Amino acid sequence: MTARNLKNERTAPMKEVTPFYRAMDDPAASGRNITHKKILGTLCSYAPEELIYAAGYHPMRLFSSKADNHLAQNHLQTYCCSVVRGILEDSLAGRLDFLHGTVFVHTCDSMQRLSDIWRLKGRYPFFTDVILPAKMHAPSAQTYMAAVLERCKTDLETDTGRPVTTQALADAIRIYNRIRKNLARIYALKSRYPAALQNKDLLALVKGSMVMDRQAAADHLDKVILRLASAVPDTKDAPKAPFKRLLLSGSVCDMPGLYDLFQETGAAVVGDDLCTGRRWFDGLIPEDMEPMAAITRRYAQRLVCPAKHQDLHTRAQHLIDQARQVAADGVVFVLLKFCDPHAFDYPHLKTCLDDAGIKSLVLELDDSQDSQGQLATRIETFIHMI
Amino acid sequence: MTRTDEKENRKIAAAKKMRDIMTTYYLDALSASQNHRQVAWITSGGPVEPLVAMDIIPVYPENHGAMIGSAKMGEDLCTKAEEMGYSADLCAYARADIGCAVAKGGPIGGLPKPDMLICCNNICGTVLKWYEVQARYYDVPLFIFDTPVCHTDFFPETAAYVKAQITEYITFLETVTRQKLDMDRMNQVGHLSFEGQKLWQQVLRTTAHKPSPMSAFDAFFFLALIVTLRGTTTAVDFYKELIAEMEDRIANGISVVADEQYRLLWDNLPVWHRLKWLSKKFSDHKACLVADTYTSAWCGAIQYIDPDNFLDSIAQAYTRIYLNIGIDQMADQILDMIAFYDVNGLVMHSNRSCKPYSFGQMDIMHIVQKKAGIPVLMLEADMVDPRSFSESQMDTRIDAFMEIIQHKNRPHTSADMQTGTGQKAGGR
Numbered sequence: 139m140t141a142r143n144l145k146n147e148r149t150a151p152m153k154e155v156t157p158f159y160r161a162m163d164d165p166a167a168s169g170r171n172i173t174h175k176k177i178l179g180t181l182c183s184y185a186p187e188e189l190i191y192a193a194g195y196h197p198m199r200l201f202s203s204k205a206d207n208h209l210a211q212n213h214l215q216t217y218c219c220s221v222v223r224g225i226l227e228d229s230l231a232g233r234l235d236f237l238h239g240t241v242f243v244h245t246c247d248s249m250q251r252l253s254d255i256w257r258l259k260g261r262y263p264f265f266t267d268v269i270l271p272a273k274m275h276a277p278s279a280q281t282y283m284a285a286v287l288e289r290c291k292t293d294l295e296t297d298t299g300r301p302v303t304t305q306a307l308a309d310a311i312r313i314y315n316r317i318r319k320n321l322a323r324i325y326a327l328k329s330r331y332p333a334a335l336q337n338k339d340l341l342a343l344v345k346g347s348m349v350m351d352r353q354a355a356a357d358h359l360d361k362v363i364l365r366l367a368s369a370v371p372d373t374k375d376a377p378k379a380p381f382k383r384l385l386l387s388g389s390v391c392d393m394p395g396l397y398d399l400f401q402e403t404g405a406a407v408v409g410d411d412l413c414t415g416r417r418w419f420d421g422l423i424p425e426d427m428e429p430m431a432a433i434t435r436r437y438a439q440r441l442v443c444p445a446k447h448q449d450l451h452t453r454a455q456h457l458i459d460q461a462r463q464v465a466a467d468g469v470v471f472v473l474l475k476f477c478d479p480h481a482f483d484y485p486h487l488k489t490c491l492d493d494a495g496i497k498s499l500v501l502e503l504d505d506s507q508d509s510q511g512q513l514a515t516r517i518e519t520f521i522h523m524i
Numbered sequence: 525m526t527r528t529d530e531k532e533n534r535k536i537a538a539a540k541k542m543r544d545i546m547t548t549y550y551l552d553a554l555s556a557s558q559n560h561r562q563v564a565w566i567t568s569g570g571p572v573e574p575l576v577a578m579d580i581i582p583v584y585p586e587n588h589g590a591m592i593g594s595a596k597m598g599e600d601l602c603t604k605a606e607e608m609g610y611s612a613d614l615c616a617y618a619r620a621d622i623g624c625a626v627a628k629g630g631p632i633g634g635l636p637k638p639d640m641l642i643c644c645n646n647i648c649g650t651v652l653k654w655y656e657v658q659a660r661y662y663d664v665p666l667f668i669f670d671t672p673v674c675h676t677d678f679f680p681e682t683a684a685y686v687k688a689q690i691t692e693y694i695t696f697l698e699t700v701t702r703q704k705l706d707m708d709r710m711n712q713v714g715h716l717s718f719e720g721q722k723l724w725q726q727v728l729r730t731t732a733h734k735p736s737p738m739s740a741f742d743a744f745f746f747l748a749l750i751v752t753l754r755g756t757t758t759a760v761d762f763y764k765e766l767i768a769e770m771e772d773r774i775a776n777g778i779s780v781v782a783d784e785q786y787r788l789l790w791d792n793l794p795v796w797h798r799l800k801w802l803s804k805k806f807s808d809h810k811a812c813l814v815a816d817t818y819t820s821a822w823c824g825a826i827q828y829i830d831p832d833n834f835l836d837s838i839a840q841a842y843t844r845i846y847l848n849i850g851i852d853q854m855a856d857q858i859l860d861m862i863a864f865y866d867v868n869g870l871v872m873h874s875n876r877s878c879k880p881y882s883f884g885q886m887d888i889m890h891i892v893q894k895k896a897g898i899p900v901l902m903l904e905a906d907m908v909d910p911r912s913f914s915e916s917q918m919d920t921r922i923d924a925f926m927e928i929i930q931h932k933n934r935p936h937t938s939a940d941m942q943t944g945t946g947q948k949a950g951g952r
Contacts, residue, residue, distance in 0.1 A: 214886070215874055215876075215885075215886075247648050247649045247650065247879040248883060250673055250675075250880060251879070251883035251884040254852070254884055255884060257850070258852055258887060269673055270672075272645050272652055272670045278688035278689055279670065279685070281685070282682075285684070286681060289679065447652055447656065450659055450660050450666070451660075473611075476613050478613075478653065478879070481610065481611040482618075482654065482656070483653070484610075485610055486657065
């Protein structure tokens with residue numbers, strides 16, 4: 139396959155998915171359309187969205203609009219990842235002026251400094267840092283995490299001038315659980331019937347859910363599931379499909395063009411270990427526990443991100459287990475250029491996959507490089523090899 | 525006095541002793557297993573004192589990284605790690621160390637195998653990943669001492685968390701070594717650590733004198749003891765001697781840069797593989813790098829240490845170090861240093877290897893330009909990997925910067941007064 143602009147070759151997604159595409163393609167427009175709530179931007183899948191939602195805000199994950207860096211280059215060097223630079227550029231250019239504020243969590247060294255730069259710029263009325271622990275396994279870290287989330291709740295209450303009630307927390311947990319359950323169900327269906335959805339639909343559904351009104355997201359996801367349930371055969375055995383089955387692993391993979399490239403090559407994305415995928419929706423919150431304790435437990439026990447320490451082997455084991463569970467023919471590491479935590483984990487994860495007999499490909503990209511010809515050739519070669 | 529004599533006179537005599545101490549230290553560490561002693565690898569900003577108190581030999585991969593850089597072995601070892609799949613954009617200390625562990629190369633043939641790893645993330649998130657890699661490679665226990673970033677404040681929950689970890693840390697050490705921490709010995713080490721840091725601060729402050737008896741390039745070298753032998757009498761005794769030598773140089777008017785005209789402040793880690801070149805480059809302009817934000821980090825949290833309640837107080841001291849705070853607080857510290865050392869310009873090393881140190885530098889630069897009104901030069905390089913260093917570009921930029929400094933600091937002349945082009949001496 140030669141380089142081509144795949145954007146022109148899109149087939150229309152099923153109509154139930156289109157609201158998610160609208161949110162994915164222009165998150166800022168979605169933000170501007172939400173007028174009934176103040177919007178707080180988040181920058182990491184560890185942001186405690188349930189608290190933000192329960193306090194009466196609309197939590198909205200921020201992504202880079204991938205515009206040229208004119209303003210951010212006065213703050214961040216070229217060796218900073220495109221997500222961090224891109225989001226700062228959007229903010230400085232006024233493209234995020236619909237925000238009431240932001241909730242930063244401690245993610246990585248680059249986000250840590252973005253938080254400082256953002257705070258000093260002071261463009262929005264609200265700002266808070268949720269300085270989560272970097273290790274997740276120790277009891278002291280979980281005690282600390284509970285206190286940090288409590289502080290976040292207090293910060294939100296101070297801003298709104300009213301308490302976050304237990305009822306509001308319980309409602310937030312329920313809506314998030316519904317979204318998470320729905321996305322997990324859709325991923326399972328996509329794995330069983332890869333042709334039922336386009337690859338890119340997965341990104342649209344997750345990213346859209348991070349952007350659009352959460353109630354609307356949950357309702358639309360219900361409709362997607364209904365449609366899928368009626369469209370796919372009612373059998374437990376997946377039909378033999380002429381697809382190579384891929385599992386993606388990485389951080390933020392906000393690259394619709396990449397999902398298209400897989401589609402064009404005849405490969406189906408049947409699962410992922412991404413910030414813009416399973417790591418965001420994996421792990422339900424117990425609804426029968428005290429809400430703050432339940433939220434704390436979910437964030438402490440969710441699928442770990444490489445910027446946090448769980449232990450030395452869980453990530454690799456999880457990746458292998460997941461690859462086997464979805465019967466992946468191969469794993470594609472989508473590494474964001476200059477993303478240190480993922481780059482550090484890659485050699486170990488690759489070795490473990492090799493030992494388990496699972497083939498893998500690594501792509502190191504910045505988030506606007508997803509439709510280049512060279513990339514298409516590499517993907518095609520890999521797909522033919524597996 | 526001949527030119528050679530003069531150069532000899534400017535050399536710091538304590539340097540030889542320091543080299544001998546470091547040689548002995550590394551020989552001890554390399555022969556640890558023969559002497560039935562355990563080795564812990566620890567990050568440069570980690571709480572080393574309990575290790576010293578338990579007679580465990582602390583070894584610092586970062587110090588080793590600096591040695592690799594100085595020995596110009598960085599490129600080879602980094603390439604080795606890249607061949608293993610590590611991105612060339614990762615920290616060069618980490619790449620060199622990972623490469624070295626496998627290749628058993630480097631200036632001392634590799635570090636002694638660790639019995640345990642102690643990782644404190646007060647300097648970066650990189651160490652968390654780097655130590656995970658090494659914990660898997662050597663298959664040894666890893667303790668993570670997590671110090672949440674103090675963007676604006678040191679919160680009560682942060683204090684409680686870090687204090688709890690001090691207890692966990694000691695339990696970890698007692699489990700690995702199967703021996704109890706002797707609290708009397710711990711207190712003694714705590715006092716020595718505190719004293720060592722105070723003395724190190726005193727060493728660094730001698731450069732406030734004009735002309736300066738030593739430079740940041742010397743501080744980069746003498747730093748090794750406060751990093752590696754913090755909490756020992758060796759460090760305390762050595763720094764006392766070094767201070768005496770500095771005071772002697774001050775009394776005798778011996779400066780490290782001949783005819784010092786300009787005083788500069790350095791930000792970020794050194795460019796280890798180009799120290800001599802940079803030192804000569806600035807000296808040729810009669811400029812002395814009198815201070816830096818890097819070496820001062822090992823005495824920057826003294827105000828939080830209570831030597832009589834050492835273990836409790838280090839929770840705050842190890843959490844509120846220079847890199848673990850917001851960039852506005854970092855800028856304040858730089859402004860204090862600019863005033864204290866009375867410098868004419870700031871040189872910032874935009875270090876591809878160190879994101880938490882380098883990101884935010886541009887904002888700090890703007891704050892400094894606005895509040896201190898001094899010229900700022902930003903040089904892009906890497907502390908260990910020479911592939912990010914362009915000598916000709918660096919040369920031109922330093923020349924241009926020094927021209928601005930000279931222009932800003934030249935004395936008033938009657939001609940200037942008449943034409944109105946005079947610059948205020950000192951530039952501030």
